[in-house]
């Protein structure tokens with residue numbers, strides 16, 4: 001089975017597992033083509049040359065057309081990365097411009113890189129140092145949605161519930177996504193995830209496997225995995241998708257791509273979900 005989808009308030013369908021393209025440099029295009037041919041339909045990138053080669057995603061989209069897979073069949077997510085997250089030598093917009101202009105310029109670069117006239121999901125890579133500045137950026141992102149450039153908005157690396165609530169309160173277009181590191185140090189964002197679920201915000205997880213070796217080695221997770229003839233990584237991803245979280249995976253391996261998509265071919269029982277729930 002291929003992807004399963006979440007119906008978003010904006011009307012778009014967001015895949016329950018998303019292929020991430022960070023750190024792939026010149027391999028980006030080939031890996032995205034491979035991932036989509038395996039069945040991934042969601043792609044995450046960023047206008048942040050330090051970690052992402054966004055034009056490689058654009059090249060992949062072009063190549064995929066030759067296999068009969070078109071832009072409108074894919075969920076494409078990119079980010080505006082504030083100056084603090086950019087390499088000073090490769091900032092893809094004028095860092096001296098006002099924030100609104102930075103966002104607009106970054107978005108124009110993304111559209112060019114991706115050779116598309118719309119983005120399904122536009123993410124603010126991290127909050128700025130004050131709420132006012134975050135809102136200045138958010139207003140520019142809202143403008144993009146209002147001009148049909150993006151279909152939904154989100155935020156990333158926001159680990160503070162109060163900040164999230166402030167953004168939600170002041171936003172005209174409410175955040176649809178929170179993309180965060182999923183790990184023990186933040187108590188797996190339990191409070192944030194609960195609040196997000198109550199407010200129709202989908203939590204996307206990263207570092208899901210790399211930051212959680214203890215979870216993947218846990219005997220309970222391993223017993224559940226054996227009983228389904230699956231790997232502990234598949235069980236963790238399945239647990240997340242069954243509890244409303246959309247994990248990102250940036251695997252480079254054919255086997256792992258196939259395994260990551262095969263999570264939709266089995267279902268964890270309520271008892272298993274509960275057992276994993278207690279490990280977090």
Ligand SMILES: NC(=O)c1ccc[n+]([C@@H]2O[C@H](COP(=O)([O-])OP(=O)(O)OC[C@H]3O[C@@H](n4cnc5c(N)ncnc54)[C@H](OP(=O)(O)O)[C@@H]3O)[C@@H](O)[C@H]2O)c1
Nearest residue numbers: 020021022044156206207208233248249250251252253256
């Ligand atoms: N918003 C942010 O600030 C931010 C930060 C970091 C990442 N992200 C996004 O999240 C994406 C994923 O990044 P990540 O940090 O979670 O890690 P990742 O790049 O997906 O790395 C996962 C690691 O786990 C290994 N692995 C082992 N078994 C696997 C399995 N069954 N499925 C998948 N991987 C398996 C992979 O190795 P193999 O390659 O050998 O499979 C890889 O080394 C990024 O590409 C990016 O789009 C966003």
